Amino acid sequence: MAVGLIAEPDAPMDLARYLAEELEPELRRRHPGLGWRFVVAEEAGAPADVIGAARDRLLDENWDLAIRLTNLPLSEARRPVVAQASAAHSVGVVSVPALGAVNVRRRGLPVVADLVDRVAGMVDEAPDEDDRRRGSRRLRELAEEPGEFRVSRLVTGNITLLAGMIRANRPWRLAIRLTRALTAALAAGAFALVTPDMWLLADAYGGVRLTAIAVVSMLAFTLTLIVGGKLWERARRPGQRRQVALFNITTTVTVVSGVLALYAVLFVLAVLLAFALVVPGLFGASLGHPARFSDYLELAFLTSSLATVGGALGAGLESDDAVHEAAYTYHRAG
CATH class of the missing domain: 3.40.390.10 (Collagenase (Catalytic Domain))
Incomplete structure (x- = not known):
């Protein structure tokens, strides 16, 4: 060593x-x-x-x-x-x-x-x-010593270690540390939730399209953090490929887990606020049929996706240092 x-x-x-x-x-x-x-x-x-x-x-x-x-x-x-x-x-x-x-x-x-x-x-x-x-x-x-290198072998041989490293980064706290991204996400979500045009779009899109929008929004947030925050490393020598690959896998899973956790929280908040703020009579009148429970869930789904896109835009305004501090937790030792 x-x-x-x-x-x-x-x-x-x-x-x-x-x-x-x-x-x-x-x-x-x-x-x-x-x-x-x-x-x-x-x-x-x-x-x-x-x-x-x-x-x-x-x-x-x-x-x-x-x-x-x-x-x-x-x-x-x-x-x-x-x-x-x-x-x-x-x-x-x-x-x-x-x-x-x-x-x-x-x-x-x-x-x-x-x-x-x-x-x-x-x-x-x-x-x-x-x-x-x-x-x-x-x-x-x-x-x-450097030899034949395969990422699949690296993953299967180090699942426990990767899990420990990812847990060490505490990905569920990632969005909380990015204040600009979180503020932008909440602002975008609030705007979408009370806009009648969003109600109509949520009703018209259907489950498949809403799911696709959700995936794209989370992918946008993930790429903004990894690429915009310069979290991805490149091996400078052949002997570094194992270590750099382990680092990049940990980084990717950490960011994806953090974005998924953010989306889940935004969805729960959107559901609660939708029932609290969107009046059923007004909601139904806009949709052209009585507002059902599924309509509120679809609205929350679209709201969460738009909020996540807003969060990605906010993350683009974060400094590289802020993104690094959010993505990696440094543990006390000694």
């Missing part, structure tokens, strides 16, 4: 040099059968997106994992933390000042060793033996 230790000058660099010598015995104990190679790289200054920058350096240098040692403070839910891990990116970050003023090396060694476990896909606070075995399996997968 090639592990890059990216460090800023002074205290982070001192810790990186120490870790390069002392980490191997601890990691060999945790993951028997794996060899380790540590590369210390100095980078002056801290980028705004620490994890993204570490991921770029990982791909440039052809490492398997990257650990960034920074002087920046880290936080989760506005609380300071020592370290963060992103299993999807194969990257971890340690805030060296959070280790304290004394015994930095002694405290930093177990933190970084735990960080490797988190990066290996073990996102629980206390991973059990099965978690460790799965993490070791993923590390071996990343460390394998």
Whole structure:
């Protein structure tokens, strides 16, 4: 396993040099059968997106994992933390000042060793033996020499790991983190719900066409996030294809799951608001027949699809950093 230790000058660099010598015995104990190679790289200054920058350096240098040692403070839910891990990116970050003023090396060694476990896909606070075995399996997968590569084989051989990585990203929270997309979705849905022309269209389209519109709207939102937010990676060398494919599969399933969750919530809200705001007599008069329960469901269906399209337009206004933060959850470690 090639592990890059990216460090800023002074205290982070001192810790990186120490870790390069002392980490191997601890990691060999945790993951028997794996060899380790540590590369210390100095980078002056801290980028705004620490994890993204570490991921770029990982791909440039052809490492398997990257650990960034920074002087920046880290936080989760506005609380300071020592370290963060992103299993999807194969990257971890340690805030060296959070280790304290004394015994930095002694405290930093177990933190970084735990960080490797988190990066290996073990996102629980206390991973059990099965978690460790799965993490070791993923590390071996990343460390394998390049050979015949098939995405289907990668998926079938790593279903459990992919599920853990996707769960780590918490896709059901994706839309909540995109405030502009969520605002646009709600505005578009409210407009569609109270517009008589939408009532007529919902009644005329039928189930097949409404389903097709729903699929297209969710696909538009998904592509806006992945393409517009630059979430898709390309392998820069043949040896990176496994890791990059695993990352892209995780990203795609995370975004699709998040969009499906958003659509489900919008549909439930549309049903409730349709019955609350659309008067049956007025609704029936517009349709030319008494309003039935199915008519309200069709209206909610179309409303949800239009709201999702509005959300896609709003997502296009989000910054790349906002999309990355929404798509990937960085877990506390250490």
